[in-house]
Amino acid sequence: MANESITQRISTDLRTQIHDGSLGPGALLPSEPELAREYNVSRQTARSALQALEQEGLVIVRPRRGRVVRSNQRLRWHLSEFERPDHTVLTTSDAWETDIEGQGHDPTRQDLQVERISPPDSIATRLNLDPRTDVVVVRRHVRYIDGKPAIISDDYFDERIVEGTELAEPEDTTRENILAEAGYEQVYDIDEIITRMPTPAEVERLSISTGTPVAEHIRTGYTATDRPVRVMVSTIPGDTLILQYTIPT
Numbered sequence: 591m592a593n594e595s596i597t598q599r600i601s602t603d604l605r606t607q608i609h610d611g612s613l614g615p616g617a618l619l620p621s622e623p624e625l626a627r628e629y630n631v632s633r634q635t636a637r638s639a640l641q642a643l644e645q646e647g648l649v650i651v652r653p654r655r656g657r658v659v660r661s662n663q664r665l666r667w668h669l670s671e672f673e674r675p676d677h678t679v680l681t682t683s684d685a686w687e688t689d690i691e692g693q694g695h696d697p698t699r700q701d702l703q704v705e706r707i708s709p710p711d712s713i714a715t716r717l718n719l720d721p722r723t724d725v726v727v728v729r730r731h732v733r734y735i736d737g738k739p740a741i742i743s744d745d746y747f748d749e750r751i752v753e754g755t756e757l758a759e760p761e762d763t764t765r766e767n768i769l770a771e772a773g774y775e776q777v778y779d780i781d782e783i784i785t786r787m788p789t790p791a792e793v794e795r796l797s798i799s800t801g802t803p804v805a806e807h808i809r810t811g812y813t814a815t816d817r818p819v820r821v822m823v824s825t826i827p828g829d830t831l832i833l834q835y836t837i838p839t
Contacts, residue, residue, distance in 0.1 A: 596631055600639035608648055608659055615661030615694025619649060650696045650736075661694025665735060667826070669781065669807065670836040690735060698734035704760040705730065706749060713746045716810050716821045725749040727758050732795055735830075739796045742825040751819060769811075774819045776811035783807050783833065792825055803828040 604620075607613040620628065625636035640657055643649040649657045668689070690697035705728050714721040726746045733741040747757055751774055756763045769776050784806040793800055804825050811820040826833070 596629060597635055597638045597642070600625060600629055600631075600636065601642045604639070604643060605646075605648065608643075613659050615659050616692045617659045617694075618655065619643075619657040619659065621656055650694075652691055652696070655691070658691060659694050660696070660736075664830065664832050665690065665693055665695050665740070666832045666834045667741070668834050668836070669809075670834070686733075696736045698737050700734070700762070701732045702760070702762050703730040704728070704758070709746065713821050713823075716808075717746065717748055717818050719748060727752050729757065740827070740830055742792065742795055742823075744823045746821040746823070747819070769819055774813055774817070776819055777814050778812050780810045780812070781807065782809075785828065788825070796825070796827055798827050805831075805833060807833065 604613070613619065619640065622633045622636045622640065625631075625639065626633045629636070640649065644651065644657070648660060650660045651657050686700075687697040706725055707728060709717065709719050709721050709724060709726040711721055713719075713726060714724065717726070719726065727749050728747075729745040731741075731743040731745075732739050733743065735741075745757075749758070751769070751772060752758045755768050755772055756765060757768050785803055786806065788796070788798060788800065788802065788804045790800075792798075792804060796804075798804075804827055807822075807824040807826065809822040809824075810818050811822075812818055
């Protein structure tokens with residue numbers, strides 16, 4: 591009984607800090623050894639208290655980091671930072687995960703599929719390709735957040751540009767200067783955002799109901815000579831994310 595009582599007290603103390611904002615979304619909770627020392631209890635007792643918060647959905651566990659406070663708010667997707675041409679932030683998997691964790695969500699995993707296809711008309715138009723004769727490499731990502739598919743990101747490249755590079759391979763890569771190395775440095779983007787109902791394929795990939803609207807974010811990347819070299823099409827459920835831009839003044 592004594593162990594049960596102190597376990598409940600530790601959970602209550604932490605729960606109160608979460609609810610009053612002392613431990614906000616993304617905040618790192620004390621570790622099991624830290625709690626054990628603070629409350630003069632065994633590590634198992636501290637673990638039980640933390641697991642109670644996990645079971646309530648207040649806390650998520652991140653490998654190599656610990657337990658962080660889960661957010662019940664919509665996730666903000668910082669489009670002015672993600673995939674920016676200078677590749678300084680939020681482009682690698684680690685940076686993506688850090689940003690998601692910092693908002694109190696769990697960046698569960700990313701699935702990747704690489705294909706060579708005839709470009710859809712909308713992609714062919716943006717890349718100045720002929721859909722009847724040209725081929726594109728498309729890198730299809732599904733990004734999972736809090737254990738659920740949250741974002742579809744499909745990257746399209748002219749096959750002639752990326753053939754022989756890592757972008758044409760079926761493995762993920764964290765290197766961000768591949769286009770520049772191939773002689774097609776991406777220096778600016780044009781973004782388009784469309785709201786619409788999902789296609790049957792998107793309903794399946796995102797595991798959403800057919801009545802859930804989606805936002806489609808289309809980013810076309812250009813070289814200094816205004817040549818389009820990349821089209822990224824991201825599809826996001828309308829009830830999941832907030833798309834955010836920071837515009838310099």
